[in-house]
Amino acid sequence: MIQQIVDLIEANTSFLVVAHENPDGDAIGSTLGLANALREMGKDVVALNVDGVPQIMQFLPGFDQLVTTLPENKQFDVAFVLDSGDLVRAGVPVQECCKALVNIDHHPHSEFGDICYVDTTASATAVLIDRVLQQCDYRMSLDVAKPLYLGILSDTGSFRYSSANPEAFSVAGRLVGMGIDPWEIASCLYESLAPERMKLLGLVLPTLEISDCGRYASVAMTEDILKQSGASEEHTDGFVNYPRAIRGVEVALFFRQIGADAYKISMRSRGTIDVGAMARELGGGGHHNAAGAKVNGSLEEARATVSRLLDRLI
Numbered sequence: 001m002i003q004q005i006v007d008l009i010e011a012n013t014s015f016l017v018v019a020h021e022n023p024d025g026d027a028i029g030s031t032l033g034l035a036n037a038l039r040e041m042g043k044d045v046v047a048l049n050v051d052g053v054p055q056i057m058q059f060l061p062g063f064d065q066l067v068t069t070l071p072e073n074k075q076f077d078v079a080f081v082l083d084s085g086d087l088v089r090a091g092v093p094v095q096e097c098c099k100a101l102v103n104i105d106h107h108p109h110s111e112f113g114d115i116c117y118v119d120t121t122a123s124a125t126a127v128l129i130d131r132v133l134q135q136c137d138y139r140m141s142l143d144v145a146k147p148l149y150l151g152i153l154s155d156t157g158s159f160r161y162s163s164a165n166p167e168a169f170s171v172a173g174r175l176v177g178m179g180i181d182p183w184e185i186a187s188c189l190y191e192s193l194a195p196e197r198m199k200l201l202g203l204v205l206p207t208l209e210i211s212d213c214g215r216y217a218s219v220a221m222t223e224d225i226l227k228q229s230g231a232s233e234e235h236t237d238g239f240v241n242y243p244r245a246i247r248g249v250e251v252a253l254f255f256r257q258i259g260a261d262a263y264k265i266s267m268r269s270r271g272t273i274d275v276g277a278m279a280r281e282l283g284g285g286g287h288h289n290a291a292g293a294k295v296n297g298s299l300e301e302a303r304a305t306v307s308r309l310l311d312r313l314i
Contacts, residue, residue, distance in 0.1 A: 001117045005102060006135050008115070012077035014044040016070075016098060019082040019125075020089040021050050024237065025154020025189065028053055030082045030104075030125040032062045032147035037133050040141060046071060050091035054234045059188045060150065061143035070097060078102060083125035085285045087112045104128050108276060109285060120287075123168035126151025130171050142179055149175045150185050157241075158186065162271060162289065196231035203229055204239055209303070210246065216310050217243035218253035220263075220299055240266040251275060251310060255302055258294070263302040267291045278309050 009015075017035045019027035028049070035047035039062075047066045057063065070092050079098035081090050085107040095101060103113030106122040122128050126148045133140060152172050156164040159172075176182060203225045210217040219242060226233070236256060244252030251273050254266040265282070267275035268290055275291040282305075284293025295302040 001115065002132055002135055004115055005104075005117060005132050008078050008100060008102065009038070009041070009043075009132075009136060012043075012100075014076045014078075016046050016048065016076040016079040016094065017082065018048045018079065018084075018090045018092065018094060020084040021091045022233070023049050023051060023054065025057065026124045026126055026151040027083045028057050028060065028063075029147040029149070029151025029154065030129045032060050032066065033126060033144050033151065034080060034082070034129050034133075035065070036062045036147065037129075037136075037138065037140070037144045040144070041136070041138055046074070046076070048092065051234075054237065055194065056189055056192055057150065060147050062147070075099075080104060081113065082129070083107070085110050104132070107285065107287060109280070121165070123163040123165055124152045124155035126155070127167060127171055140178070145175045145178050145180055146185065149180050149182075150189065153182075153185060154189065158190075194231070194235060196229055197235035200226065200229035200231040200235055201239065201242075204236075205242065208243060210243075210249070211307065211310070213314065214248045215314055216251040216253065216307075217246055217249045218255060218303060218306075219243055220255035220257075220303075222257045222299065226257075240268050244268050244270070250314075253306060255299060257299070261298060262294060262296050263299060264294050265292060265302065265306060267293075273310070273313055278306075278313065281309060282306075 015038050017031050019031045031047050035045050038045045052068050053063045053066055076098040078100045079094045080102045082104050084090055101113045102115045105118045106125055108120050110118045130148055152168055156168050204219050204221050207220040240252050240254035250270045252268045255263045258264045269275045274288045276286045276288050279286050279291035279293040282293035286292055295305050
């Protein structure tokens with residue numbers, strides 16, 4: 001599978017690299033890592049994300065070359081869709097503008113593309129990009145290593161999650177050996193937060209609800225709360241981890257209002273409960289320990305819907 005991707009890279013000239021909307025560190029890290037590498041190989045590359053690069057990641061090499069819309073009438077030899085789980089999450093009509101579509105992902109049930117390179121044992125899509133680049137006739141630069149390291153750091157929760165397997169440490173160690181400064185990246189990612197984010201967090205935490213059994217908990221953000229804080233949706237990254245930090249909580253939820261009667265739900269599990277399966281019941285998707293879905297209704301109705309599922313699972 002990897003060799004097929006390498007052959008496509010060597011045989012073609014123009015590439016689109018895109019990851020899922022509302023991008024996290026792995027989506028941006030794998031996108032910029034691959035795009036920068038392809039450019040260094042002399043390829044014509046468009047890196048795209050419909051929601052752009054979050055402010056805390058705008059120190060990464062190549063962030064200023066990433067676009068949010070497809071160039072008009074542009075056709076690509078190959079399109080890479082990264083870390084997306086489902087093609088629709090790319091947010092653009094990828095299939096209409098490429099000759100070959102490559103799906104690289106570590107989410108389960110990610111089944112699309114002319115080449116579908118999916119490995120659910122990988123800690124991050126950035127690790128899969130590293131595997132591909134290691135087989136290319138190409139010498140990796142720091143401009144490629146830095147985004148890939150951020151992708152691994154982000155998706156393993158700074159190497160705290162169960163996804164932090166030996167390969168994650170091995171790849172990260174090699175990237176550090178190349179000259180990556182772990183403190184620089186961690187500082188930019190975790191200790192350069194906007195004041196608006198902290199104001200938003202102060203409004204979200206009072207919405208905390210813990211189930212009677214104490215095994216799941218949630219926080220919520222309405223459109224009014226977001227407006228009151230002066231923050232933007234990108235500032236909510238990581239909010240779901242606050243209820244998960246409560247002793248005894250096995251599943252954490254973050255409800256984010258996305259319309260008059262609709263909520264997007266981020267789910268995190270400590271491992272006992274498969275939130276990926278739960279998310280799929282709601283029409284979403286994700287991993288065993290990290291998933292998401294959308295639910296129609298008021299906040300109370302959305303919480304009740306999810307509570308019924310969790311009560312059954314628990």
